[in-house]
Amino acid sequence: MAEAPELETLRAEVRSWLDANAPKTWRAESVDSEAFFRIQRDWFLKLVEGGYAVPHWPAQWPGGGKSLAEQKVIYEEMARADTPRLLLSFVSTYHAASTILEWGSKEQQALYLPAILKGETWCQGFSEPGAGSDLAAIRTRAERRGDVYVVSGQKIWSTVAQYADKCLLLVRTSQEKVKQAGQSFLLCDLKTPGISIRPINQIHGDEEFCEVFFDEVEIPVTERLGEEGQGWAVAQATLSSERGLTLLELSERMRGAMWRIAKLIRDTGRLDDAGILRDFGALATKVDATCAMADQFLTWRIAGEEQVGQASLIKLTYSRVLREFTLLGLRLEDMESQYHLPITFGGGMETGNWMADFMNSYAWTIAGGSDEVQRNIISERMLGMPREPKNWTLGDAA
Ligand SMILES: Cc1cc2nc3c(=O)[nH]c(=O)nc-3n(C[C@H](O)[C@H](O)[C@H](O)COP(=O)(O)OP(=O)(O)OC[C@H]3O[C@@H](n4cnc5c(N)ncnc54)[C@H](O)[C@@H]3O)c2cc1C
Numbered sequence: 001m002a003e004a005p006e007l008e009t010l011r012a013e014v015r016s017w018l019d020a021n022a023p024k025t026w027r028a029e030s031v032d033s034e035a036f037f038r039i040q041r042d043w044f045l046k047l048v049e050g051g052y053a054v055p056h057w058p059a060q061w062p063g064g065g066k067s068l069a070e071q072k073v074i075y076e077e078m079a080r081a082d083t084p085r086l087l088l089s090f091v092s093t094y095h096a097a098s099t100i101l102e103w104g105s106k107e108q109q110a111l112y113l114p115a116i117l118k119g120e121t122w123c124q125g126f127s128e129p130g131a132g133s134d135l136a137a138i139r140t141r142a143e144r145r146g147d148v149y150v151v152s153g154q155k156i157w158s159t160v161a162q163y164a165d166k167c168l169l170l171v172r173t174s175q176e177k178v179k180q181a182g183q184s185f186l187l188c189d190l191k192t193p194g195i196s197i198r199p200i201n202q203i204h205g206d207e208e209f210c211e212v213f214f215d216e217v218e219i220p221v222t223e224r225l226g227e228e229g230q231g232w233a234v235a236q237a238t239l240s241s242e243r244g245l246t247l248l249e250l251s252e253r254m255r256g257a258m259w260r261i262a263k264l265i266r267d268t269g270r271l272d273d274a275g276i277l278r279d280f281g282a283l284a285t286k287v288d289a290t291c292a293m294a295d296q297f298l299t300w301r302i303a304g305e306e307q308v309g310q311a312s313l314i315k316l317t318y319s320r321v322l323r324e325f326t327l328l329g330l331r332l333e334d335m336e337s338q339y340h341l342p343i344t345f346g347g348g349m350e351t352g353n354w355m356a357d358f359m360n361s362y363a364w365t366i367a368g369g370s371d372e373v374q375r376n377i378i379s380e381r382m383l384g385m386p387r388e389p390k391n392w393t394l395g396d397a398a
Contacts, residue, residue, distance in 0.1 A: 004069070011073050017050050018081040026084050027352050033207075037163060040088040041119055047086075048117050052078075054093050056245055058101065061113065068298055075249045079256020088121060088160055090246065096122035096168055098241040103185070103225040103234045112166075112187070123164035124238065125155040125188070125212055132157070133373045135170070136179035136232070140214060142171035142186065144228070148218040149173070149186060151194075154211060161210035162199045164190055169219075170235050173228050183231030187223045194218070203359070242368040243311040244301060247318050248294040254325055255287050260352070261325070264332040276332070283328055286321045293317055309382030312374035319364040319371060326361045329354035 003011070026039045047053035051063030055074050059065025066074070078085075086093065093116060100112050116122070131137040140153025151171055161167065167188040176182035190197065194217035199207035226234040261280060270276045293314045300306050333354050351357055365371045379385040 007069055007073050010070055011077060014052065014074055014077040015081075017052070018077055018083065021046055021050060022081045022083045037088060039084055040086065043084050044086055044089045045119055053086075053089075053117065054097070056094075057097060057113075062117065068295070068302060071245075072248065072252065072295065075252040076256065079253045082256070085249075085253055088163060089116075089119075091124055091159060091164075091168075092116045092120065092122040094246050095124055095238045095241045096166070099168060099185075099225065099234060099237040100187075102237045108187070108223075108225070120166060121160065121164045122166045122168060123158045123161040123190075123210075123212075125158050125161075125167045125169040126235065126238070127157045128154060129156055133370055135235070136183075138170055138172055138183065140169075140171050142173050142184060142219070144173065144221070147221050149184075149221060149224070151186070151188075151214045151217040151219055154213050156211050157200075157209045158197075158212050159209045161190070161197050161212050162207065166190060167212065168238055170231055173231070176229075180232035181229060183235070184228050185225040185231040185234035186219050187225060188217070188219050189223075192217050192219065206356075206360075208363075239369070240311070243315050244298060246368075247314055248291075248298055250322075251287070251291045251294045251318060254322060255291050257325075258284060258287060261328055261332065264329060268332050268334075270332065279328055283321075283324055286324065290314070290317050290321045307382070309378045312369070312377040312382075315368060316371055316374045316378070319361070322364050323358075323361045326354060326358040330358045 023039060023043060026043075029035050029039060044053060048062065052074055054061055054064055055066035055071045057064035097113060097116060100109055104112070112120075125140075126135060126138070128138050128140060130139065138153075140151065140155065142149040142151045149171070151169070153171070155167075155169075158164075158167070167190055169186040169188040171184055171186055172182050173184040174182040188195075190212075194215045196213045196215075198211045198213070200209055200211060201207055261283070265271060265273075265276060265280060297306070297310050297314050300310065351360075376388060380387050
């Protein structure tokens with residue numbers, strides 16, 4: 001089907017801008033974390049300058065106000081040009097921005113959104129050692145003392161926290177019977193005294209996320225999003241961003257990266273290997289289907305027709321297809337992939353190191369809500385199957 005003329009024009013504009021501006025040698029240069037993050041920062045600022053960093057923001061922001069179809073064109077062209085995906089700033093431009101846009105006061109929006117466009121980096125402080133899938137169980141405590149909240153506790157798995165300036169912080173402000181009711185949502189400056197950040201070293205050498213400790217940290221009450229006790233509702237805006245637009249971009253990225261598999265098939269002399277070609281064809285179909293699902297889901301969401309469970313379906317599908325994608329790359333490289341040293345920050349399919357990318361693909365079975373939890377949502381809330389027992393614990397599964 002022919003593309004609408006205005007989309008064709010946009011595509012040509014984006015393509016020619018990318019030809020002139022996209023970094024070409026970033027994969028080879030990204031061999032150490034410092035270079036990787038410099039490339040990330042420079043590329044983000046370049047995108048802001050070009051007006052392509054935040055197409056999903058409202059129109060008053062530079063490059064904002066794009067329709068879903070226009071955003072897709074931009075994502076597709078970025079994927080085609082194999083530009084670095086914005087791993088350092090995705091929490092800022094997606095999760096932080098959408099939460100602040102939905103819940104922030106005019107003052108908070110005027111303070112934080114322009115700063116994001118200048119490169120201020122956010123991280124997300126929701127999970128705790130005893131509260132991940134069961135986010136309602138968070139224990140990090142914020143006690144109101146006059147004009148400030150005094151926060152003590154621990155967060156974990158905060159992506160890029162060691163590079164971040166600010167944190168979306170979910171805290172407990174009271175001990176209600178319904179655990180969600182006692183939560184509040186704070187915007188926290190990570191330079192505030194009493195905060196220590198400890199990166200977590202992963203099996204493949206990355207330090208993608210951190211533990212963040214809060215010891216009597218004073219956060220002004222003016223930095224609260226929503227009312228006291230409304231934190232759970234505010235957090236839904238952040239979580240919904242995690243399971244929405246991000247997945248459209250990621251799926252388009254995967255589709256754009258299919259050329260890497262095709263090239264590997266050619267370079268490893270497998271063009272007449274019927275089994276590999278069959279798997280490639282099946283994967284291409286699944287990748288296309290994932291993109292279509294993400295697109296359809298967002299169309300429903302924008303029209304206010306989102307049904308419970310749809311976000312879980314696309315999240316579950318993406319994580320499965322990503323694993324198949326990276327596994328095929330790994331199979332094609334065969335023993336070659338074993339020689340690669342772990343390199344830099346991953347993200348599922350970013351490094352070009354199939355072993356690292358395959359291992360990273362498992363992160364997507366957990367991040368943004370684990371596969372098991374998505375299956376629970378689909379079975380209980382979409383298909384109407386019986387709910388899990390209230391006092392079920394992981395020990396019961398053994
Ligand atoms: C790449 C990545 C990035 C992340 N980034 C951030 C971030 O920036 N900020 C942040 O706050 N958090 C982040 N997280 C944390 C993430 O949100 C949690 O890891 C996730 O919610 C799961 O929580 P948990 O690790 O505590 O596991 P648990 O909740 O302890 O679960 C352990 C296992 O039990 C299963 N399980 C749990 N409950 C049920 C149930 N009711 N039924 C069936 N099975 C169940 C889970 O599926 C899982 O397999 C990130 C995680 C990853 C992997």
